[in-house]
Amino acid sequence: MLQMFLRRLFLGAITVAIVSMIIFAGVEILPGDACTAFLEREAQGRVLENCREELDLNRPAVVRYLDWASDALRGDLGVSANGQRSIAEMVGARLQNSLLLAACALIVGVPTAIFLGVVSGLWRDRPVDLVLSTGAIFAMTIPEFVSATVLILVFSVWLGWLPGIVLTSANAPASEFFPEIILPVVVLAMVMTAHILRTVRSSVIEVMNSDYVQMATLKGVPYWRIVFRHALPNALLPAINVVALTIAWLLGGVVVIEVVFNYPGLGRMMIDAISDRDLPVVQAIALIVATVYVGVNLTADLLTMVANPRLRTLYTRK
Amino acid sequence: MTDTPVIQLSDLSIGFTGRAGHTLPVLRNIDLTVRPGESIGLVGESGSGKSTVALAAMGYLKRGLRVLGGTARFEGHDMFALKRRELETLRGGQLALIPQNSGQSLTPTLRIGAQLTEALRLHSRLDPAQFPDRVLELLGQVRLPDPQTITRRYPHELSGGQQQRVAIAMALAGEPRALLLDEPTTGLDVTTQAHILELLRDLARETGMAMVYVSHDLGAIARVCDRVVVMYAGEVVMEGSARQVLTAPTHxxxxxxxxxxxxxxxxxxxxxxxxxxxxxxxxxxxxxxxxxxxxxxxxxxxxxxxxxxxxxxxxxxxxxxxxxxxxxxxxxxDHAARAEAGTAPVLSLQDLEIRYSRPGLLDRLRGREDTRPATVDDITISIAKGETLGLVGESGSGKSTILKTIAGLLPPAGGEIRFDGDAPLPRSVEQRGPDHLRRIQLIFQNPDDSLNPRHTIAEILEQPLKLYFGLSGTALQDRCVEILERVRLGGHYLDRLPSQLSGGEKQRVAVARAFAANPDLVLCDEVTSALDVSVQAAVLELLNDLKAAQGTTYVFVSHDLAVVRALSDRVAVLYQGRLCEIGPSAEVYALPSHPYTEVLLGAVLEPDPDTAPKLTADDVIELSPPAKGCPFQRRCPRKIGARCDTDTPPWQTRDDGHAIRCHIPLDDLHRQQQADS
Incomplete structure (x- = not known):
């Protein structure tokens, strides 16, 4: 088991390393560099030379990659091209905000999704299932900016219950984001609930039709005991991976929501950095998001393995 | 013992609503009475409704089915009128089911101990403190070795036979008065099946439970049942004592x-x-x-x-x-078509060695040799043109593995395969030329898995014809029809999809596809195991006719010794990937036999209530072959001592080509076996 864990960890590290090379190479291939972006029209002749000298841009790309990578390993992501601030500090605050948003959405979304998924799976083809399944399809297909706008219109413009936009500054402590964070959380939770609900529903249906549930019924096990003891532990296994993908999405892919609600998260910072051509920041965020993806998926795989006796005993009993 | 029936189905009809809105009956007017202590066999082809009868006796219907009329009573309770709570107390308690596929019927995330304890908690009057001991007692009662360890296992860690025993133990937990068995031994090895049936017979005798035994296997029915009910298309067509039905049937x-x-x-x-x-x-x-x-x-x-x-x-x-x-x-x-004597070998396997495990990257870098015994080892067989070689053995004996290797799907770790006297065949299918690929064809066990469900029969048959013969247009069309007719299906099947065909028809299409390539060697991997006996007979007949017409050579793999006997010229018996015995079928099925062949033959159940299987060895599972000595050393009933553990037994060959690999001299073996039978 430990050997298995270490091997997966090693493979994950290799993945991150390869991704970091691709990110670095991608930024390298783009026309221009940090200096041309920073100096804009003055980027010529002596000034450009000096700038490049100062930022060590004249050394071969491989050497610069190794420097960047080893710094990143120590938590030093370099300085931004615009304003020469420490990227680690800038990103740190944004990452916290993104984590806050993700955590809230997960706390609300995952239990709701699992509960509703189980309900619609158990009452398959009944009215409650039809309502939930159709609702899920709507939540998945309506673009987030539309549902976000509608929610803002209803809850902050018409009813005036909740603030429609986040005005707290990026470096503020977590508690100050309430109640501004509620609407973005609701929008995110809706989308993720829909995805998880559908997975859980189909998995519950499959398990409830399995031979072992039939056997448990014929063994005289009461219905709810079958559901909780025989069916759900098996039905929820596939949900782990969907939840993992959702977490990764919440941390890096919710740019649209962050823009609509003016939420100072990682995604919006990335967009800003791209439009400013702040390449070191783009590089750093891409690396962080990639690491999160790898880390979360690794955790999900390991959790599945722990939760599924078939996989677990493969490594614990020889 | 009173004469009040335990289970009584009266005029029971069950059906479902078809697509056009009609009510389609699955069971029609079933009357069935089971008295205490009686064991009744329900026989019929798949789709005859026999499992539905057994489940109906528990008040359970598969999704979509409903009762059209009649009643199902258990000790007077009307099972379809009971409330859920009342059903829950009866089911698994006084009335228990042993399912067909225990592997899938045990909850994968619960340990065996937990599942048995649950059954006790639901239905046993014992004090919960006694549950652990009772669990061990139940596992012992179904003769599982080391019950303590078994309780901590998950279902997937047990063999098929062990899972079936656990299911039986679970059914016994509620001390049932009636036991319903839904094909409980289908899919198990002959030896395991025979042991399970003996166990059930003994249990029924000890506890006085009534049994309803659902099976398509008349051999198993003959062994455990007093009375037999024959079902056809949802009706009872005949009913009588086992002897009457099996020896003088009137339907x-x-x-x-x-x-x-x-x-x-x-x-x-x-x-x-x-x-x-x-x-x-x-x-x-x-x-x-x-x-x-x-x-x-x-x-x-x-x-x-x-x-x-x-x-x-x-x-x-x-x-x-x-x-x-x-x-x-x-x-x-008919007698199976026989090969002409003295023809040159079409296929010869020389010292074939096959491994599934591959050394890890680190071991390869360090240049370490794999010291574990190979999955299949030391296989030397040659097959003459037009001959059918049967390969028999229990699951895990390597029979299908050898076929895969001949087909090139699994490259051997050592040895060589010669085809038609040529230079050795390339090891894997990618390296073989189109001519070799055409001349060696493989037919799989389950046509549901081997035919693409989205391809029509025409598309399935056209592929080899286009690929190997470059046919197109009307020539292609005509050839497809011709091939279909040869497997006794008509041209009107061309536009159908596999899902629109019955199991037997699908397997015919699979046979047709193999023969479309006009092969010299056809590898048959348990081709009849998934079929009903009546359909199986038709497919065997078809294979035999094709062989007679085209002189095709077969390698026929099956776990069913009687099927192999019917079709094969020569039979090879495999245990743990090693050959034990090989020779003309008549000789292999007669004495003297390798002790393993003897065990296998002894466990075969004949559809005759007057015969009993001869059980010798235990049905223990072995995960890997022993490193040295005779592969059968751990189970052999005739083991002679340390020599079996250390020395690989020699081949003892007789004049007729019958060879047995055993340390016991053939004459001694013959004498011992004659004395025992």
Whole structure:
């Protein structure tokens, strides 16, 4: 088991390393560099030379990659091209905000999704299932900016219950984001609930039709005991991976929501950095998001393995 | 013992609503009475409704089914009128089921101990403190070794036979008065099956439970049942004592069923039962069996016969039961086509060694040799042109593995395969030329898995024809029809999808696809194991006809010794990937035998209530072959001592080519076996 864990960890590290090379190479291939972006029209002749000298841009790309990578390993992501601030500090605050948003959405979304998924799976083809399944399809297909706008219109413009936009500054402590964070959380939770609900529903249906549930019924096990003891532990296994993908999405892919609600998260910072051509920041965020993806998926795989006796005993009993 | 029935089904009809809105019956007017301590066998082809009967006795219906009329009573309780709570106390308690596939019927995330304890908590009056001891006692009662360890295992960590025993232990937990068994040994090895059946017989005798035993296997039914009910198309067509039904059946269907079973003692091919049962609701006004019956008359087409006492007194649903004894009921089919003697070998395997495990990257870098015994080792066989070689052995004996290696799907770790006297065949399928690929064809066990469900039969057959012969247009079309006709399906099948065909028809298409390539060597991997006996007989007949017409060579893999006997010229017996015995079929099935062959043959169940299997070795599972000595050393009932553990036994060959690999001299072996039988 430990050997298995270490091997997966090693493979994950290799993945991150390869991704970091691709990110670095991608930024390298783009026309221009940090200096041309920073100096804009003055980027010529002596000034450009000096700038490049100062930022060590004249050394071969491989050497610069190794420097960047080893710094990143120590938590030093370099300085931004615009304003020469420490990227680690800038990103740190944004990452916290993104984590806050993700955590809230997960706390609300995952239990709701699992509960509703189980309900619609158990009452398959009944009215409650039809309502939930159709609702899920709507939540998945309506673009987030539309549902976000509608929610803002209803809850902050018409009813005036909740603030429609986040005005707290990026470096503020977590508690100050309430109640501004509620609407973005609701929008995110809706989308993720829909995805998880559908997975859980189909998995519950499959398990409830399995031979072992039939056997448990014929063994005289009461219905709810079958559901909780025989069916759900098996039905929820596939949900782990969907939840993992959702977490990764919440941390890096919710740019649209962050823009609509003016939420100072990682995604919006990335967009800003791209439009400013702040390449070191783009590089750093891409690396962080990639690491999160790898880390979360690794955790999900390991959790599945722990939760599924078939996989677990493969490594614990020889 | 009182005579009040434990289970009583009266005039029970069950059906579902079809696509057109019609009600289609799956069971029609079933009357069935089971008295305490009695064991009843329900037989019939797949789709005859026998499992539905067993589940209905528990008040359980599969999704979509509903009761159309009649009642199912257990000790007087009307099972379909009971409340859920009341059903829960009866089910698994006084009335227990042993499912067909225990592997899938045990909850994968719960340990065996937890699942047994649950059954006790629900149905046992014992003090919960005694549960752990009772669990061990139950596991001991079903003769599982080391119950303590078993309780901590998950279902997937047990072998098929062990899982089945756990299911039986679970059923016994509630001390049931009636036990329903839904094909409980289908899919198990012959030896395991025989042991499980003996266990059930003993348990029934000890506890006085009634048993309803559902199976298509008349051999198993003959072994455990007093009374047999034959079902066809959702009806009871005959009912009587096991002896009556199995030795003097008065219904044409029962006779046909018996004639389609290959028997160990009989080298003839079994007789196929033509046609197929009607779909639910398709039986019309007359007798459901009319289209397949040799005695069918206008009366049969017009009116449905009633279940009435026939000749010999047993109730039978036939207008012409008095003439049923004119129909054959033993396998009077053809003799299998035989190879001409003395032809050159088409295929020869030389010291074939196959491994599934591959050394890890680190071991390869360090140049370490794999010291574990190979999965399949030391296989040297040559097969003459037109010959059929049967490969038999239990699951895990490596028979299918060898086929895969011959086909090039699994490259061997050592040794060579020579085909048609050529240079050795390339090891894997990618390295083989189109001519080799064409000449060696493989037919798989399950046509549901081997035919692409989205391809029509035409597309399936066209592929080899285009690929190997470059046919196109009308030539291609004509050839497809011709091939279909050769497997006794017509051109009208071309546009159908596999899902629109019955199991037997699908397997014919699979055979047709293999023969479309005009092969010299056809590898058959358990090709009849997924089929009903009547269909199996038809496929065997087809394979035999094709062989007679084209001189094809077969390697025929099966776990069913009687099937192998019917078709093969020579038989090779495998244990743990090693050859034990090889020779002409008549010799291998006669004495002297390798002790393993003896164990296998002893466990075969004949559809005759007067025979009993001879069980010698335990049905323990072995995960890997021993590192040295005889592969069968751990289970051998005739082991002679340390020599078996350390020395690889020599081949002892007789003049007729019959060879046995054993330390015991053949004459001694023969004498011992004669004395025991």
């Amino acid at each position: 044409p269907y029962a006779r046909g069923l018996l004639a389609s079973i290959p028997k160990l003692s009989d080298p003839h091919l079994p007789m196929a039962l033509g046609g197929r049962p009607p779909a639910p609701g398709g039986a019309g006004d007359g007798c459901a069996f009319v289209d397949r019956c040799a005695l069918a008359s206008d009366l049969c087409r017009a009116t449905r016969p009633m279940l009435a006492p026939g000749p010999g007194g047993a109730p039978v649903r036939c207008h012409h039961a008095d003439r049923a004894d004119t129909l054959p009921m033993s396998s009077q089919g």
